[in-house]
Amino acid sequence: MKYAIGLMSGTSLDGIDSSLVEIEGNGINTKFKEKFFNCYSIPKDIKREIHDSMDLEKSNVALICSLNYKLGKLFADACIELCYRADIPIENIDFIASHGQTIYHNPYNVKNYVPSTLQIGEPSIIAYNTKTTVISNFRGRDIAAGGQGAPLVPYLDYILFSKYKKNIAIHNIGGIANTTIVPSTGKKDDILAFDTGPGNMIIDGLCMELKGLEYDKDGQVAKSGKINYKILEKMMNHSFLKKLPPKSTGREDFGMNYVRKLIGENPDVTSEDLIATATEFTALTMAEAYKSFVLDKLKLDELILCGGGAYNSTLLKSLQGHLKEVKVSTMEDHGMNSFSKEALAFAILGNECLNNIESNVKSATGAKDYVVLGDITYS
C-alpha cells in the first residue's frame, strides 16, 4: 500500500485540487481509497500571471520561465497544506503526481506549429520542498506517439466503470467539458472520449467581466436571464463543435478572447441574458456531442456528471431537457466527489508510471501506441 498525492490545477484556475489517496496494486486491478481532498487557493497575482502567460499578446518567455518555478513552489505548498489538514506527516507520502498548469495546448498542426502542449510547475522544486518523488509531464509521451495528449482521465474511468458492463458516459464539467464513454464491453479499445467544448469557461468569464463574480453559483444568474436564440445559433457555428473525435480544446478556443468578443458584439444584451445564453450553449454543446458522435453507435444507460459545473442546476436542467431519454446522475450518486476526480486520476496515473505501465487510452487521444505517461523526479 502506498500514499500518493494527486495535484490538478485545471483550466478554471479556481484552485489546486489536491487529493490524498491510498493506492494498492496497478493496472485494471488497482485498488484505491481517497483519504482527503483539499482545494488550495491560487493567489490573485499568480492567477493573473497564469492568464497573461496563456495570452498570446501578453505572454513572454521571461514570464513563463519564472512562473514555472513559482508554480512549483505553490504546488509544494498545496501538498504541505493537504498533509497538515489530513493530519499525515509528509514523510509518509510515497509520491506526488502533479499535472501542472496547462499554459498552452495545440494538438493540431497549425501554420508552423507542430502538435504540442505545455504544462508548467517545476517538478524539481516540488521534490526538493517536499522531499518526495514527483511524477509530472503526463501528456508529452502521448503526443510523441501521435496522440493529442488529452484527455487522460479516461484511464481512471476505465478502471472505475468497465466493471459495470453498461454503456456509461462520464462527463466532466470543468473549464472545458470532456466526456468518456465506457461501453458495456468494458474493453479499453472500445472507449470513446473527447472534449465536447466549453464547460464553465465562458460562463465564468462572463460572470467575471460583467458582474465581478468568480462564477455563477448554482446557475442563479442564468436562471434569472432569458436565452437569446439568435446569439445561440451563431455560437453553435463554432468550428470545434463540427470536428470529429478524437478532439481536445482549451482556453485558446473558449477563453477570455472569446468572452470579450461575445460581450463586444452584443452591447445591447443584458448580463443575465448573455449568461443564460452561454449556459444554454454549454448544455447544448454537451448534448449535441452525444447526438452527433455517440447515440448512433450505442444507447447510453447513464450519464454521470462531475467537475464543478455539476453544481450548476440551470446547466443540468437544460442538459437533461436535451437528453430526455438518458438517466443523468452525478459522481456523488456513485459515492464519489465531483470535484476530486481529476486529482485522483493523476495519482492513479503516477502510480502506473512508477510501475512502468502504459496508461494512455489510444481511442481517446488518437495515439498510435499505448505508452507509459509521466517523467519521474526522484526525492
Ligand SMILES: Nc1ncnc2c1ncn2[C@@H]1O[C@H](COP(=O)(O)OP(=O)(O)OP(=O)(O)O)[C@@H](O)[C@H]1O
Ligand atoms: N456551486 C456551483 N455552482 C455553479 N458552478 C460551480 C459551483 N461550484 C463550482 N462551480 C464551477 O466549477 C468550476 C471549477 O470546476 P473544476 O475544479 O472541476 O474545474 P477544473 O478542474 O479547473 O477544469 P478542467 O476540468 O477543465 O481542467 C468553477 O470555476 C465554477 O465555474
Ligand SMILES: CC(=O)N[C@H]1[C@@H]2OC[C@@H](O2)[C@@H](O)[C@@H]1O[C@H](C)C(=O)O
Ligand atoms: C491540455 C489540458 O490540460 N486539457 C485538459 C482540459 O481540462 C478538461 C479537458 O481540457 C481535458 O482535455 C484535459 O484535462 C483532463 C484532466 C484530461 O486530460 O482528461
